[in-house]
Amino acid sequence: MSTQPPTRGNAAANDEVPLDRSKLDYSVYLVTGRELLPPGVDFFDSLERSLRDGHVGMVQIREKDAETGHFLEIAKRALDICDKYNVTMLINDNLTVALSLPARVGLHIGQDDIPVAQARRLLGPNRLLGISVKSVQQALDAKRSGADYAGVGPCYGTQSKKGITADKVIGPRGAREIVEVLGAGASGGGSETRMPCVLIGGLNQKTAARTLFGATSSTNAPDGIAVISAIVARVDSDVAARELGEIVSRFKLGLAASRSSSSLPSESGSALLYSAFAPHPSLLPPSSPTDAAFYVDRAASLLSTLRSSPTGPPLIQTITSHVSSTLSANIALAFSASPIMSHEAEEAEELSGAVGGLVLNIGTIGPPSRAGMKVAGAAANRGGKPVVLDPVGCGATNFRKEVVNEILNHTQVTLLKGNAAELSSISGSAEVAARGVDSGSGQLSDPVALVRTLASRERCLVLLSGKTDYLSDGQRVVACDNGHELLGRITGSGCALGVMLAVALASCVHPRVAVDAASPEDGESGGGLGKLMVNHQEDLFVGALMALLSMTIASEQAAARPDVRGPGSFIPALIDEIASISPDDIKKAARIKVVA
Numbered sequence: 001m002s003t004q005p006p007t008r009g010n011a012a013a014n015d016e017v018p019l020d021r022s023k024l025d026y027s028v029y030l031v032t033g034r035e036l037l038p039p040g041v042d043f044f045d046s047l048e049r050s051l052r053d054g055h056v057g058m059v060q061i062r063e064k065d066a067e068t069g070h071f072l073e074i075a076k077r078a079l080d081i082c083d084k085y086n087v088t089m090l091i092n093d094n095l096t097v098a099l100s101l102p103a104r105v106g107l108h109i110g111q112d113d114i115p116v117a118q119a120r121r122l123l124g125p126n127r128l129l130g131i132s133v134k135s136v137q138q139a140l141d142a143k144r145s146g147a148d149y150a151g152v153g154p155c156y157g158t159q160s161k162k163g164i165t166a167d168k169v170i171g172p173r174g175a176r177e178i179v180e181v182l183g184a185g186a187s188g189g190g191s192e193t194r195m196p197c198v199l200i201g202g203l204n205q206k207t208a209a210r211t212l213f214g215a216t217s218s219t220n221a222p223d224g225i226a227v228i229s230a231i232v233a234r235v236d237s238d239v240a241a242r243e244l245g246e247i248v249s250r251f252k253l254g255l256a257a258s259r260s261s262s263s264l265p266s267e268s269g270s271a272l273l274y275s276a277f278a279p280h281p282s283l284l285p286p287s288s289p290t291d292a293a294f295y296v297d298r299a300a301s302l303l304s305t306l307r308s309s310p311t312g313p314p315l316i317q318t319i320t321s322h323v324s325s326t327l328s329a330n331i332a333l334a335f336s337a338s339p340i341m342s343h344e345a346e347e348a349e350e351l352s353g354a355v356g357g358l359v360l361n362i363g364t365i366g367p368p369s370r371a372g373m374k375v376a377g378a379a380a381n382r383g384g385k386p387v388v389l390d391p392v393g394c395g396a397t398n399f400r401k402e403v404v405n406e407i408l409n410h411t412q413v414t415l416l417k418g419n420a421a422e423l424s425s426i427s428g429s430a431e432v433a434a435r436g437v438d439s440g441s442g443q444l445s446d447p448v449a450l451v452r453t454l455a456s457r458e459r460c461l462v463l464l465s466g467k468t469d470y471l472s473d474g475q476r477v478v479a480c481d482n483g484h485e486l487l488g489r490i491t492g493s494g495c496a497l498g499v500m501l502a503v504a505l506a507s508c509v510h511p512r513v514a515v516d517a518a519s520p521e522d523g524e525s526g527g528g529l530g531k532l533m534v535n536h537q538e539d540l541f542v543g544a545l546m547a548l549l550s551m552t553i554a555s556e557q558a559a560a561r562p563d564v565r566g567p568g569s570f571i572p573a574l575i576d577e578i579a580s581i582s583p584d585d586i587k588k589a590a591r592i593k594v595v596a
């Protein structure tokens with residue numbers, strides 16, 4: 001074990017030298033909490049142990065109950081330890097304590113504390129000053145305020161700070177909006193300067209990767225995570241710090257790789273590039289072809305791969321509506337997959353090792369399936385398994401909106417599929433009102449923009465179903481005109497398409513390299529996504545297109561059969577046609593256009 005101070009050089013131990021803000025390392029930011037120490041563990045021993053391997057770059061001394069004299073005493077001893085390991089130290093809230101310490105000690109304040117401008121005046125220009133933000137407005141104000149960095153949260157519930165009720169939690173998606181405006185030149189940002197930020201509140205070894213990823217926008221990413229209990233509550237605070245350091249550095253490596261590769265799509269469209277499902281550059285088109293034949297050929301060839309998979313049919317865990325369950329299971333079988341229709345939270349973790357993909361369909365969601373989705377979603381993320389979300393009826397009720405929001409916060413979905421009403425509701429637009437679980441009659445004015453923006457924002461594939469279907473990864477958009485109107489006259493065809501999408505995505509992911517992350521004990525929220533990069537045999541965009549074409553072309557073939565006289569006879573014919581659809585059928589019948 002190293003006892004040498006790291007060479008990070010982020011703390012100016014000599015106060016004559018102005019603080020070099022560019023050298024600060026926000027990756028793992030430890031906030032102290034004496035009350036959370038395991039029994040018998042000394043505060044200073046725990047602090048030193050957590051710093052000694054160089055994974056923690058910043059420490060904030062947080063004493064909510066100590067009077068100023070005692071706080072100062074603790075802070076002085078803590079500063080000796082921070083100096084030994086070249087770690088930047090800050091004081092939580094107490095200006096008097098901060099000002100009683102050398103100028104290399106900074107201050108972190110909250111929205112209810114002394115105003116930032118006043119703090120800056122009293123601290124002078126050199127001391128580090130951090131501010132907590134939990135809304136876009138607070139982030140915009142923080143950027144103009146003279147603070148150096150922002151603590152963004154609470155991302156999840158936590159026992160480490162009093163009064164954090166469910167309504168105060170912002171989730172990774174709330175954090176992402178804030179992170180976005182903290183980036184350089186963010187619209188309305190009032191400043192061209194990027195403000196560094198750390199995520200805080202419920203971040204731990206299990207939630208960190210998912211939250212970092214979920215809080216990353218197409219233009220900005222968090223600089224790190226701030227934690228109390230994930231380090232302080234551990235006897236082995238050194239191991240805890242190392243685990244977190246590794247998660248953050250893997251996240252940063254993935255981010256840097258995606259940004260530096262010239263063969264990848266541009267930043268604005270790189271929806272999938274930071275994800276566990278980033279396609280290998282060799283799988284992407286040489287230069288965004290507008291040639292639909294390119295995609296049709298690839299989709300056809302993926303279908304033959306699926307039909308002849310040497311590893312056997314992918315197992316698809318399907319948590320779905322009881323209305324559509326049987327049809328979905330039969331269609332999965334017809335599409336060379338093996339369905340398992342389990343929503344039990346108790347077996348979800350165990351199942352996830354065996355499954356190739358997961359479907360979360362909220363059609364008839366209730367408490368058991370909601371709980372099952374949480375465990376299954378997190379486990380699928382950790383294992384690098386594709387997740388399809390079918391937000392049935394989202395927009396029809398506040399309950400459904402809340403469930404979808406919870407899933408999107410908790411699980412990184414790979415593909416989001418919905419009709420105009422469902423996707424409008426998720427995107428925050430009221431353009432198409434929901435009517436029950438079917439799409440309302442309104443038309444979207446710009447479906448291409450909707451799928452593209454939503455895919456970019458949620459950093460997943462988006463499939464908008466309708467008379468014309470639109471598929472996007474945040475940059476590319478393909479419109480598909482296949483499909484027979486009988487699909488809309490039977491119940492559950494959309495749900496079954498969700499399962500086919502999961503099958504096709506699973507067939508894109510190499511089964512042997514979809515490895516589990518170092519997954520610690522149970523946590524409240526989030527999947528690990530510990531290993532961010534998973535190899536792919538095929539671009540997931542092509543995978544989704546293959547499923548869409550297989551379903552819609554099979555529906556045309558089924559409807560054309562002489563034995564099909566209406567919706568009743570259409571169902572078995574559809575299952576038969578899905579079972580026999582071939583790569584040649586796809587090549588001959590696909591009617592797609594690359595529209596962006």
Ligand SMILES: Cc1ncc(COP(=O)(O)OP(=O)(O)O)c(N)n1
Pocket residue numbers: 029031060062092093108109110111113130131132133150151152161198200226
């Ligand atoms: C890095 C970081 N971010 C946020 C906070 C929360 O600060 P505040 O809102 O002042 O709440 P208390 O910590 O004072 O309870 C933080 N401390 N550190």
Ligand SMILES: Cc1ncsc1CCOP(=O)(O)O
Pocket residue numbers: 031153154155157158159160161200201202203226227228229230
């Ligand atoms: C101080 C603070 N501010 C927002 S959440 C929080 C507590 C974070 O503690 P933990 O990392 O244990 O959830």
